[in-house]
Amino acid sequence: MNRYFQTPPVVKNLIIINVLVYMATALLPVGNQIMEYCALSLGTxxxxxxxxxxxxxxxxxxxxxxxxxxxxxxxxxTLEYELGSQRFLTFYMVCGIGAALIQYLTALAFGELPLLLVGASGAVMGLLLAFGVMHPNAVIMLLIPPIPMKAKWFVIIYAVIELFLGWRGVGNVAHFAHVGGMLWGFLLLHWWKRRGTIRF
Known part of the structure; x- marks a missing residue:
């Protein structure tokens, strides 16, 4: 079967875990307790x-x-097939943890603690960055507005917007976590490249 129609094991299991945890927090009587103990509660x-x-x-x-x-x-x-499952999982986790660290440091610097952080967005932004670096000329079709854009330009524009929104403190979104996920992803990719373990 064509790889396009397949989902490799780490991506599949990450999605399953996220969905199960979401259903648990949304449907079970202990949902609030799960949030209380497992959300990143900085400064609390x-x-x-x-x-x-x-x-x-x-x-x-x-x-x-x-x-x-x-x-x-x-x-x-695409990234799991290219990096291998073990390296892909390492990349995902490093981006997610790194995103939280960046958000914590910026919140500390701007006096925005206490802070509650949830979501896979930081790790996912690391994946977006990796896709843009490894496939810079691949075309991504935007949803709103529905226009095609090369991956490298999409990543750059997205990162600049996130930096701006984070600096302005717009919305109840951890913008610096998004930027942090991209930053850690960029550093890890280039470290692997220098060691010769990946090529792009």
Whole structure:
């Protein structure tokens, strides 16, 4: 079967875990407790180090998880086949943890603590960055507006917009986490390239 119609194991399992956790928080009586203990609660008594990992598997609402999982599926499949499952999972986790660290440092610098962080967006932005670096001339069809754009330009424009929105403090979105995921993804890709473990 053509790879386009297949979903490799890490992407598939990440999506399954995220969906199951979302259903648990939305439907089970202990949903609020799951959020309380597993969301990244920076600057609060509920903070635990493990939350730098668990926060990536929680989502605020259906739109939040749908768009994150759609992007994970769209870009993650190609990247997992190219990087290999183990390296892909390492990349995903590093971007997600790194995104939270960047958001924490910027919140600390701007006096925006306490801060509650949930979602796979930081890790997914790392995947978007990797796709743009490894396939710069691949064409991405935007949804709104519906126009085609080369991946490299889409990544650059998206990163600039996120930086601007984060600097202005626009919306209830962790913009610096998005930028952080891209930054860590860029650094990790180039470290692997210098070691000769990947080529692009």
């Amino acid at each position: 008594p509920f903070f635990h180090t493990y939350q730098f990992i668990t926060y990536m598997f929680l989502h605020a609402n259906f739109e939040h998880i749908f768009f994150n999982m759609f992007a994970l599926w769209m870009f993650g499949r």
